[in-house]
Amino acid sequence: MLQNPVWQAFLATGFTWFMTALGAAMVFFFKTINKKALDLMLGFAAGVMTAASCWSLLLPSIEMSEASGLIKWLPPLVGFLLGGAFLFVADLLLPHMHPGGSVTGPEGLKSAWRRTVLLITAITLHNIPEGLAVGVALGAAAAELPHASIGGAIVLAIGMGLQNLPEGAATSIPLRREGMSRWKSFLYGQASGIVEPIAGVLGALLTVRVRAVLPYALAFAAGAMIYVVIEELIPEAQASGDSNIATIGAMLGFALMMVLDVALG
Secondary structure, eight states, rough: OTOOOOHHHHHHHHHHHHHHHHHHHHGGGGOOOOOHHHHHHHHHHHHHHHIIIIIIIHHHHHHHHHHHSTTTTHHHHHHHHHHHHHHHHHHHHHHHOOOHHHHHOOOOOOOOHHHOOOOOOOOHHHHHEEEEHHHHHHHHHHHOOOOOHHHHHHHHHHHHHHHHHHHHHHHHHHHHTTOOOHHHHHHHHHHHTTTTHHHHHHHHHHHOOGGGHHHHHHHHHHHHHHHIIIIIIIIHHTTSOHHHHHHOOOOOOOHHHHHHHHHHH
C-alpha cells in the first residue's frame, strides 16, 4: 500500500497538515505575534514557496516536456499561467481577508461572512496549490518519468511543512486577537490545512491516470504558488514598512529549500 502514490500523497500532505496544526497550537502560548517575527515568518514562507516552485516543479516540468518530445517551454508556460489564473479568479470570486486585511479590507464578492471566517478562507485558499504540488510530484515519481523522484517529492513535502509551521501560527493567533477562545482559534487554524490532503490526493489521482498532464500539472502548482507569494505573502510581510526582515526571511527560506532539494532530491 505504501507504494501507492495516492496513499503516499495522503501521508505526505497529512504531514503538511500536521505542521499547520503544530503552528496553530502556538495560540496556547501566545496571544499576539511580534510584527517583526511575523514579517520574518511570512518572508520565510515566500522564499520556500518560490524555491519549491523553481526547483521542484518548473524545472522537472521543463525536463519532462523535452523528454516527451514536446516544445520544452510550452507545457510549463501554459501550466504556470493557468495556475496563476486559477487563483486570480478564486481571489475575485471567493470572499476572504488576508491576516493583514486591516489595510486592504475584505476581497472577493461581497459577503455577510464574519471577519474570522474571511481570515480562515484566505489561508485555506492558498493551501490548495501546496497540497496539489506534493500530490503531483508523487504522481510523477510513481509514473517513473525522467527527472521525477520520490526523494524530490519528499523534499517538497518537507519544505511545504516547514513553511506551514509559521503559517499555522499566523492563522490562529489573529483569530485569538479577534476575541475567539484559544481552543476555537486552534481548531479553526489547523482546519485551514485540511484542504492540503484533499488537493494532494486529487493531484496524485490525476497524474497517475493521465500521465500526459504531468508537465502541465507541475507548472500549474508552481504558478499558483508564485501567485500566492506575489499577491499575498510579500505585500503582507512588507506592510509594516520595514522590508529588511521580510527580505532576510525570504532569502533564508529560498536557500534552505534549495539546499534540501539539491542535497536530498
